[in-house]
Amino acid sequence: MPSTAFDQLIALAQEVSVLTSTESMLSWDQETYMPARSLNHRARQMAYLNGKAHSLATGTVFRKLLAKAETEKTRDAKAAANLRELRRDYDRAAKLPQKLVIEESELCAHGKAAWAEGRKKSDFSLFAPHLQKLVTLARKKADLWGYADEPYDALLETYERGARTREVAELFAKLKPDLTQIARQAVEQSASVKPNLLRGKYPIEKQQILNAEVAASLGFDFEAGRIDTTAHPFCTTLGPADIRLTTRYDEADFTSSLFGVMHEAGHGLYEQGLPVDDFGLPSGRACSLGIHESQSRLWENHVGRSRSFWEKWLPRTAEIFPHLKKIKLDDFLRAINRAEYSFIRVEADQATYDLHILLRFSIERRLVSGELAVKDVPKAWNEEFESLFGMVPPDDAHGCLQDIHWSMGGLGYFATYTLGNLNAAQLFATARKQKKIATALDRADYAPLLTWLRDKVHSQGGTPLPGEIMLHATGKPTDAKWHLKHLRERFGE
Numbered sequence: 481m482p483s484t485a486f487d488q489l490i491a492l493a494q495e496v497s498v499l500t501s502t503e504s505m506l507s508w509d510q511e512t513y514m515p516a517r518s519l520n521h522r523a524r525q526m527a528y529l530n531g532k533a534h535s536l537a538t539g540t541v542f543r544k545l546l547a548k549a550e551t552e553k554t555r556d557a558k559a560a561a562n563l564r565e566l567r568r569d570y571d572r573a574a575k576l577p578q579k580l581v582i583e584e585s586e587l588c589a590h591g592k593a594a595w596a597e598g599r600k601k602s603d604f605s606l607f608a609p610h611l612q613k614l615v616t617l618a619r620k621k622a623d624l625w626g627y628a629d630e631p632y633d634a635l636l637e638t639y640e641r642g643a644r645t646r647e648v649a650e651l652f653a654k655l656k657p658d659l660t661q662i663a664r665q666a667v668e669q670s671a672s673v674k675p676n677l678l679r680g681k682y683p684i685e686k687q688q689i690l691n692a693e694v695a696a697s698l699g700f701d702f703e704a705g706r707i708d709t710t711a712h713p714f715c716t717t718l719g720p721a722d723i724r725l726t727t728r729y730d731e732a733d734f735t736s737s738l739f740g741v742m743h744e745a746g747h748g749l750y751e752q753g754l755p756v757d758d759f760g761l762p763s764g765r766a767c768s769l770g771i772h773e774s775q776s777r778l779w780e781n782h783v784g785r786s787r788s789f790w791e792k793w794l795p796r797t798a799e800i801f802p803h804l805k806k807i808k809l810d811d812f813l814r815a816i817n818r819a820e821y822s823f824i825r826v827e828a829d830q831a832t833y834d835l836h837i838l839l840r841f842s843i844e845r846r847l848v849s850g851e852l853a854v855k856d857v858p859k860a861w862n863e864e865f866e867s868l869f870g871m872v873p874p875d876d877a878h879g880c881l882q883d884i885h886w887s888m889g890g891l892g893y894f895a896t897y898t899l900g901n902l903n904a905a906q907l908f909a910t911a912r913k914q915k916k917i918a919t920a921l922d923r924a925d926y927a928p929l930l931t932w933l934r935d936k937v938h939s940q941g942g943t944p945l946p947g948e949i950m951l952h953a954t955g956k957p958t959d960a961k962w963h964l965k966h967l968r969e970r971f972g973e
Contacts, residue, residue: 485548486559490761492542493566497760499533503585505718510592511710512726523589530585531578538574546570558763561943565762575624580617587613588889595887596711602877604858611886612854615847618891622848632848635892639769640899642945645845648895651960652838655898658964659834660868666819666831666971677807677815682734686800690734691727691741694793698779699930700725700745701752712884713740713826715747715776720759723748734801735816736827742784746776749930753938763941767949769893771937773900774907778933781830782908782966783926785817792924819971821869823878831971834901835868840883840894848891903950905962907937910954 483491503526510522536542546567554560591610598606622631632645688707696702705723713727725748727740750772758764766772783789787809794812798804804812819831828836843861846852852860861880866872873879885893911932912918920928936953950958 484552485545486552486554486563489542489545489549489566490562492536492545494760496533496537499529499536501718501760503529503533504716507589508716508718508724510589511712511714512708516593519589519593523586526589527582527585531582534573534576534578534581538570538578542570543574558943562762565943569762572625575626576621580620580624584614584617584621584889587617588887591887591889592884595881595884599711599877599881602875602881604876604881607881607887608854608857611857614886614889615854615891618848618889619850630845630849632845632892635848636895637892639890639893639896640946641768642947643770643895643899648841648899649845652841652895652898655834655960655964656838659838662964662967662971663819663821663832663835666829666967667821669972670814670817670819673814673818675818675820677811678735678804679732680801680803682731682801684729684731687729687734687737690797690800691738693796694738695725695741695745695748697924698742698745698749698783698926700748704752705748707741707744713744714884715744715751717751720754720756720764721752723751734797739780739784740826743776743780746779747772749779749933750775750938753930753934755939755941758941761941762943765942767937767940767942767944768946769896770899770903771946771949773897774903775900775933775937777897777900777904778908782904783921783929785813785830785970786921787813788922788924790816817970821871823865823871823873824882826882831967832869834898837894837898839864839868841898843880844886844891844894899946899958902958902960902963903946905966906950906954906956906958907933909962909966 506522506526514522549563550567554563587610591614594607594610598604618635619631622634625634627633628644629646636643636645636648691707692702695707704721705725707725707727709728710726711728716724718724725741725744727737727744730736750766754766755764790809790812794809817829819829821832822828825836842864843852843857847854857880858876862872865879911929912921914932917928917932937949940949940952944952947957
């Protein structure tokens with residue numbers, strides 16, 4: 481019996497995913513093991529695969545199958561949702577010429593290398609020409625896609641479906657006074673905590689042992705994933721059973737890599753919890769970055785910085801690093817939750833973290849609109865940083881060059897981190913209302929929490945909108961009150 485147009489469409493969409501996941505593999509390799517002199521060929525490889533995937537996903541065969549499938553009677557709700565989202569994907573992708581897709585892929589490959597070199601030398605001028613090209617291309621994409629109010633809308637939609645720049649800006653403006661006050665009070669209250677209490681010698685190989693044990697205890701499956709080293713921590717999915725986490729190491733501070741791994745493991749747990757058979761389809765992918773980030777921030781902060789977590793893990797950590805045996809649990813907790821104004825986002829404490837995001841959202845919004853010229857980014861960054869934190873970054877590496885996102889073409893990305901914080905707090909508060917989960921968390925057993933997240937978030941895939949995921953999981957739209965409540969409780973306001 482001949483397959484339906486819908487069945488053929490699904491097969492073609494999954495064929496596209498083979499190409500895109502192969503490109504992801506090459507991108508991961510570029511960040512981890514690729515020899516530096518391989519860059520030019522690697523850029524061509526990735527551009528070729530992205531171009532082919534785009535051609536397949538927007539070609540005549542795909543378009544005709546999609547149109548025919550829409551005339552067929554769909555079999556169930558999931559099929560209807562997949563069809564709806566495939567139409568959205570096609571309409572969006574078809575607006576971009578293949579030449580532009582290939583150009584962006586090559587620009588990003590070279591841009592990431594230039595960013596890494598610029599960050600290493602703390603020299604924005606090495607990255608600026610690449611950023612200029614990426615910003616220009618982002619504006620082209622926004623114009624081709626179309627937008628409601630401003631070009632940034634189109635870019636934000638890439639990462640957070642249904643979000644609007646104006647609404648996010650209003651939310652952040654409303655949050656800013658509370659976040660600023662919480663940060664200031666937390667920093668003042670942390671002044672008595674010794675900043676170097678946990679400084680010591682932490683050999684990388686021993687950090688790797690601890691990181692792997694902790695990630696496994698959260699539920700990360702090392703038969704379907706691994707951890708490697710990069711300049712900027714990330715998680716990437718190369719297949720339904722191939723999730724790659726990365727971190728970076730500080731031999732004087734084990735918490736840098738550990739919390740990095742817990743953060744990325746949160747992303748990895750989400751990816752490992754998606755429907756395996758639906759890989760390459762909307763129902764088999766993550767809903768949005770705001771939902772994705774909720775998973776990483778939940779495991780890193782709500783679990784990883786809690787008393788119950790360290791009641792279990794401090795003794796094991798002290799076995800691996802014996803000099804920690806002299807540190808009491810209360811002192812340790814104060815140290816890992818110490819708040820201070822710092823320059824690096826990925827190492828920022830919870831109380832000050834969102835201020836980093838407000839800055840980045842403002843900068844890239846102005847970049848995309850044309851209000852801010854690329855050459856003026858360091859100056860604008862330092863001015864806004866001083867306004868929020870009361871200090872000026874000492875160099876570009878501690879300022880506008882610290883994040884990889886723009887070099888990856890990720891303009892429109894940063895707002896999702898704070899959206900993720902809001903979602904994380906609400907999800908965690910809802911989960912803890914279940915006695916079984918709360919009791920398990922108190923004894924550092926994370927299986928019930930992971931099961932709940934798998935049911936309420938992971939298994940839903942990417943066909944619902946982010947707001948629908950939150951309604952399904954918590955019964956309410958995302959509300960900032962849970963995040964603010966969590967911060968105030970943790971930092972003792």
